[in-house]
Amino acid sequence: MNVLICGLGLIGASLAKTLKKKTNHTVLGWNRTESVTQKALRDGVIDRSGELEDLIQEADITFVNFYPNAIIPFIFKHKDCFKKDSIVTDSCGIKTKICNELDGHDFDFYYIGAHPMAGREVGGYDNSLDTLFDNASFIVTPYEYTPRNKVDALIGLAQDMGFARTVVTTPEHHDEMIAFTSQIAHVLACSYVLSPLAPSHAGYSAGSYRDVSRVARINADMWADLFVDNKEALVREVDDLVSNLMQFKYNIVNEDTQALKDLMNKANRIKEEIG
């Protein structure tokens, strides 16, 4: 197969490197900034590049790896150029908005929403890794009418690439879960380091500070869009988190150690059970 990677940043280039390492597919690559494409060619991260219109006509599967709000315009702009019966997918961290806007159109190709779930605190081509997805989930959110063989083809590719797990779900369930597992974790890490005490942590911090604050190194431009595009689910998570924090506060103020123990034992049990 010809697999086209559009956008050779952290995720796109890591997908390309993984495809080269784990599969025999031909990897086509395209990036808005031409110098990155040339670097990827020199590094052997992609097999070929060329004019975008030519590449998308050749590709059996196209991965669109842009910022959330650039994906839909890109697909609509090129909707008549994608190879007939090919699969077009993306790697964006929210799915409902994108899948809804691309739903019900008379395309010659099959759009299937996807989310290869991995990231780093640092972005861009130079930080991409052929190991980024080693323990990662590959989540797909097809429409009810998406042909089974197309979904299977995309899942099969993810399995060949060595993703630890593939998950098929609805865009809505994906977004609800991601609000909890990823988005609120980033909101929380940022909120944490915004404490007035953060700048003087040196000498007073250990593993818990390091781990809880890690994802405060964040690509603000990208995540601002992701948060707004998943507003309802994320606000629900913020509310739940604040409500739990206020329970802790209430029990601390009242020096109710038994209630604190109950809360922590519950959290401890959950964490032990679910990992």
Added chain:
Amino acid sequence: MNVLICGLGLIGASLAKTLKKKTNHTVLGWNRTESVTQKALRDGVIDRSGELEDLIQEADITFVNFYPNAIIPFIFKHKDCFKKDSIVTDSCGIKTKICNELDGHDFDFYYIGAHPMAGREVGGYDNSLDTLFDNASFIVTPYEYTPRNKVDALIGLAQDMGFARTVVTTPEHHDEMIAFTSQIAHVLACSYVLSPLAPSHAGYSAGSYRDVSRVARINADMWADLFVDNKEALVREVDDLVSNLMQFKYNIVNEDTQALKDLMNKANRIKEEIG
């Protein structure tokens, strides 16, 4: 020197192992549950044990590694037995309450509050490590009247043990900083996994979930006391955190991507600068 380790749990036994590995001091050990003492002797983690009253009369430095509320009664109970001019210290994660209660007494020994800053999600003798303090800070909170040579002796021991950094400060400043670097991180990790969505995270989670939730594996009995004993500083941190979370929520609800970017860029800058 004879260094006595009272309490051979995670911290105490890790201190003993580190002393054996990095120094030539004689390591005396005592544990309430005798079988643990015997195990430590068999494992060569301590050189000698015996009757508690005999051990504390021999020890040049005694580390008391008990739950917060057991430390003060222990020291008062044995106040007339500790070796004259010896140093008695502890490893508890809060200092103001303990240092205040032990302040101004006519002891024959010198009590100096200390906090070797490291931990694990798992506790007890069997999880102790001779590497636990490799990148850790050793914080001491002496009184103004504590003789300089006694403070230097304790710091010197910590340096010999390979602590990455030693810090001398007041109990109050220690507790304020620990509320931020450690206590609120634990409150926050527990509050996070108490979300109704936590039990179904599998397949939808990656590094941010893993790191932010790690310290939800918590010793509830110990931390409940630590939280209540550091009530004011910790409540201030909860309030700051909730206020930052509400700023995120407000901007998400209003779809104000610019304000979200500003908040995240600020957090990102702080994290990049301070590590």
